Structures are given as structure tokens and as C-alpha cells.
Amino acid sequence: MEGGAAAAAATAAGKDGESSSYTYWVRGASLDAAPLPVPKKIEPADLSNQPNQTHLGSAWNRAGTWEEKNLNKWATDRIKELLVTMGSVDFSGGKAEIAEVTRCSGDAFLVTVRNKKRVGYTYELALKVKGEWQIGGENKKMKCHIDVPEFSFGELDDLQIEVKLSEEKDVPQQDKVRIIKDLKLFLQPLREKLLQFEEELKDR
Incomplete structure (x- = not known):
């Protein structure tokens, strides 16, 4: 049992x-x-308790590892602002100015890597130009276009523009050649405005 x-x-x-x-x-x-x-929200008090150390980028990235910031909105708006305030360009037989930036497309960015800041961009432009030239003994208003092919950071010395007339009727060939030559004088002031943009981009 x-x-x-x-x-x-x-x-x-x-x-x-x-x-x-x-x-x-x-x-x-x-x-x-x-x-x-x-997840823990970073408070200002948390940052004030950190040792004094210069770093770039976001507060969460104190180690200075890779961080990329998109600057497209700011860059596009700023390029347009600079170009429409360029003023008129005077020629021997008239003058012209940028009436509108019809295309301003591209990318701009700021990269922080190893606690160092680097910026860059790639853009292309299309501009509407209005001007007045002396043709056949009288002043004639003309609408023209300037295209700026793709250009990038640090390459403005090689900047190129392409020009064309919107209104070619009743314009003698020799005057067309002269107007196109005049429009190419926009190259230097365009380059200067874009150089200003590059300097401002560096300070972002």
C-alpha cells in the first residue's frame, strides 16, 4: 500500500x-x-548638462556621424529671388531684364560627416527675358528666353547659357544675330548672382 x-x-x-x-x-x-x-525627448536641460563641445548637425547627432539635410525649398526660393532682382542689362542698342524664372529645378543639400559640414547642389534654369532693341530705326520690344543647362557647386566658372528669341517675325537676320549676342551678356551677372547663392549656401 x-x-x-x-x-x-x-x-x-x-x-x-x-x-x-x-x-x-x-x-x-x-x-x-x-x-x-x-524614445526620450531631448530637453534643453539635457543639452545644458552636456560637456562644452562644438559639434555640427542635430542635437541627437553629437557624435558627428553621417547626417544629410535637404535644402531644396530654401535653395529654389533663394535662386529665384536673386535672379529677379538682378536688374537690367544695357546694350549698345537697347536693354533687357529677367521678367520671370520659368523653371528652377534641382537639388541642394547639407551633409554633416565626421563633424564636418559639406554643401552641394545641382540645378538647371529657364528664364523669360523682356527687352527693347532698336530695329529699323525704331525701338521694338522683344521677348526672349535664356536656358541655363545643369550646373553644380564649384563649377560656375564653366557656366553656359543658351538664348533664343520668342518673336522673330519682321526681324532682319543681322538684328537677330545682334540681339542673341546681346543676350549672352547676361552670363556674367547670372554667374555673380549664383556665386552669391553659393556663399549663402555655405552658411546654412
Whole structure:
């Protein structure tokens, strides 16, 4: 009888042991699992308690690792502002000015890497020009276009422009050649405005 009770107790203990072992494994897994990181907002007080160290980029990137910032909105708006305030360009037989920036597309960015700042951009432009030239002994208003093919940071010495007339009717060929030559005088003031843009980009 005692032997039977002992056997029954052993069987029950075995079952309890199996159940306990299984339950312990589940609990153990939950205890050993690493908790998920909880995002923490950076407060001004947290930054003031940091050692005095000059760094570039965002506050979260104090190590100065790779960080890229898109500057397209600012760059596009600023290029347009600079070009429409360029003023008129005078020629021997007239003058012209940029009436509108019809296309200003590209990318501009600021990269912080190893605690050093680098900027860059690639853009292309299309400009509407209105002017007045002396043709056939009288002043004639003309609409023209200037296209600026793709240009990039540090390459403005190689800047090129393409010019064309919107109104060619009743314009003698020799006057067309003269007007196109006059429009190419926009190259230098355009380059100066874009150089100003580059300098401002460096300070972003």
C-alpha cells in the first residue's frame, strides 16, 4: 500500500515537474527578453548638462556621424529671388531684364560627416527675358528666353547659357544675330548672382 502511494506520489511529482518546467521556461523567456527601448525627448536641460563641445548637425547627432539635410525649398526660393532682382542689362542698342524664372529645378543639400559640414547642389534654369532693341530705326520690344543647362557647386566658372528669341517675325537676320549676342551678356551677372547663392549656401 505504501509502495503504491509512493509510486502515485512520484507520478504526480513527475507531472508537476513537467508542468512546472514548462511554465518556468515560458516565464524565463519573458524575463530574459531585453525590453524595447523607450524614445526620450531631448530637453534643453539635457543639452545644458552636456560637456562644452562644438559639434555640427542635430542635437541627437553629437557624435558627428553621417547626417544629410535637404535644402531644396530654401535653395529654389533663394535662386529665384536673386535672379529677379538682378536688374537690367544695357546694350549698345537697347536693354533687357529677367521678367520671370520659368523653371528652377534641382537639388541642394547639407551633409554633416565626421563633424564636418559639406554643401552641394545641382540645378538647371529657364528664364523669360523682356527687352527693347532698336530695329529699323525704331525701338521694338522683344521677348526672349535664356536656358541655363545643369550646373553644380564649384563649377560656375564653366557656366553656359543658351538664348533664343520668342518673336522673330519682321526681324532682319543681322538684328537677330545682334540681339542673341546681346543676350549672352547676361552670363556674367547670372554667374555673380549664383556665386552669391553659393556663399549663402555655405552658411546654412
